[in-house]
Amino acid sequence: MLLRPFLNDRGSCASYLFGCTSHGRLAVVDPHVDLVDDYLAAASATGSAIVAVFETHVQADHVSGLPALVERTGAIAYLPGAAGVEFEHVALADGGGVELGNTVVTAIATPGHAPAHHAYAVADRRRGSDDPWLVFSGDSLLIGDVGRPDLHVAGDAAGQARLLHASLGRLLGLPDHVVLYPSHYGGSVCGRGLSGNPFSSIGFERMHNPLLAVTDPDAFAEALVADLPPRPAEQDRIVAVNRAGRMVAAA
Template sequence: MSETAAARAGGGVEVTAVVDEGLGNSCYLVDLGDGSALLVDPPRDLRAVRAATEEAGLRIRFAADTHLHADFLSGAAQLAHDDGAVVLASATGRRRFEHRGLAEGDEVDLGGLRLTALATPGHTDEHLSFLLRDGDRSVGVFTGGSLIVGSAARTDLLGADRAEELARAQFASLRRLSALPTETAVWPTHGAGSFCSAPPGAARTSTIGQELTTNPLLGIEDETRFVERLLGSLGSYPPYFLRLAEVNRRGPAVLDPATTGLLAQLRVSAVRELHEAGAVLVDVRPVPDYARTHIPGSLSIPLRAQFATWLGWLVPPDAPIVVVGNPDQDLAELAWQAMNIGVERLVGELAGGIDAWAAAGQPTASTRLVGPGEIDERRRVLDIRQDPEFTTGHLPGAVHIELGALAQAARDLPDEPTVLMCGHGERAMSAASLLERAGHRDLTVLAGGPDDWAQATGEKLQVGS
C-alpha cells in the first residue's frame, strides 16, 4: 500500500517521502542529523514509517500535523505514546491531547534545522505550512493541503456554505507560499489519488519555481477567477471525510500494533446470524472469484490499495463488518487500511471462506463477467466512475451514476438487464453487489474499461457529460 522515496533537498538534508498510493497521501521523514527525526503528517498506519525509520536507524522525536485531516486518522498521538514524540500542530486546532500549539511565525529548533509555522488557511481554517530552514536558507516547505503539485487542495470540507470563503483564503495562502525562494522544495501531503485534491498526475513533490511555471492556479492573479477555477474543479468525496477531522481533534485511540491486524475466525452459523442481524459481509476477494460465487447480499470491495476509500464510502460507519476473503490474502493489510480511516467494527472473518459457506449448504450467487467485446447492445450500460473520468470518455448512451451515489439511487433505478463498468472492473463489481443487495437481477460486469471497449470494437468513445 505504501512506498518510500528518499531525496536530498540540497545541503545534505535528507527527506524521505512515505507514500500511501491508496489514499493518495504522503508523509515525510526528515533526518535531523543526530539520530532523530521529524515526521510530518503521519498516518495512523505507521508500518511503512516504522520500516523507513528502522532502515535509517532513526528515532522519531517530533511529529507535525499540517491540519486536522479529513481523509485519514493522524498517527501523531500514537507516536507521542509509543516514542515520546513531541506533537507539533496549530494552536487554533484545539486538539484535546498533549501537543505544542503553534501560531504564525512560531519556530521550533530541531537541533540545527529550524521549522517555522506559516498560517495558510483554505483547505481548513487552522491549516499551517511548515517551512524547513537550514540556517537562513529555505530548504523546503511542507504544504499539507495548501499548495499541491499542479493545484491546491479542496476548500469545501467544512461545508458548501464556507467553500467560497475558504477558497479566497486559499488564494492568499498560495500567493504567500509562491513568494518563497524558487529553489524551495514543495512537499504536499495530498497528491494524485486523494479526494482532497483535484488533478491527476504522477508527481508528488515539486519546487516553488516549478509550480510558478506549471501550476495553473498560480497563474491566476484575479481572486474571483481563482475561486471559480478551484471550486469548479471539485468533485464528490467519501462521507467519512465529514467525521474524521473531529476524531483527529480528540486524538485517535492508541492501537496495539501486535493485535490490530488480527481478525476473529467466525463459523458459518455465526456469520449467518450476524448477517441476519444487520452486519455487512464485505467480500474482499478478486473480481473473478466474487463473480464465480459469493454470498447473496454481500458487498464486493476487492482488497487493493484503494480498499479503504471504498470501504469508508460504501459501508455505514456504525455497521458491524464481517470479512470474506481467500486464504492467501493479507487480512492484516485490510485491518490496517480500515483503522487508517477510523473503521473499527471489524467483527471477524468467515473461517474457511466461501468454500466453508457452500459446504455448509448455504445459498450462493454468481455474477456474469464479460470481456470488452462481449457487451450485449440491448442491455443498459451503467458507468459508475467519477465525473471527471466519465467526461473524459465513455460508451455512447451509457448511463452515469457515481459509485458513491449508487446505493441511494438504486431504489429509483429500473430493474432491467444492465452492464456495470468502471476503469478496470473492481468498482463495477462493487456496483453490481450494491444493486444485487437492492433487489436488482440480470447484472453483468465488464472486465476492463472504456478504452478496452474502444480497442475491442473499433468504436469511438463519447466525450463530455
C-alpha cells in the same frame, strides 16, 4: 539532513520522516496510521529518535498516525493554533519555529483548505544558513493543483478559497529553488487535477500550475468551487477521530 518520503497509494497520501541525524532528532509530518511501524523502522535504522510530529491540519480523508507515534516515542505533537483538537499538543503560531538539531522548521500560516492550516518551511544549518531548502505544503499548494476549500467549512467554500488565494501568495514568496512536498498526489479527492508526480518546486509550480496564474481572488474562488469532487468517504468519522487523538467507534 535526512528526508524520507512515504507514499500511501490508498488515498494518495504523502507523509515524510525528516530531521537531523547528527543530533539524532527526527520528525514526521502528516503521518498516516497505516505507516506508523514504517516511520519507526526507518528512524531506528538511522540510530535516531522521532521527537516531533507535525500536522499541517486536521485530516479529513485518512486517520492520522500522530496519536500512535506520540504514544510509542514520547514525541511532541505540533499543530496550527486553533486547530480544535482535544489532545495535548503545542499550538504553533505563524512564524513559530522548532529546532531539530541542525534542521530548523518554521510554520507558515496557510489557511484556505482548512481554517487552521500550516505549511512548514525547513532549513538545514549544515548547508550554511537558515534559508529554506524545502517546504511541506500540506493540502494548500499541490502539484499542478491546490487544495479544495469545502471540506472543513459549512457553506463558505468561496470564502475559504479567497483565504487560500492569499496563502498561496505567501508560499510563492519562497525562492524558486525551494522543493515542494505536499501531502497528496494524483488520485486524492483533496484536489481535482493533481499530478501523479508527488514532488515539485516552487519555481516549477509558479510557471506551470494553472491555478497560480489566476490573480483575482474572486475569479480564483469561482474556479475553485466549480465541479468539486465527492467528499472523502467517512469524512465525519475521520475528522472526529483525528480531533480526539484516539480511535473512536464508527457510527
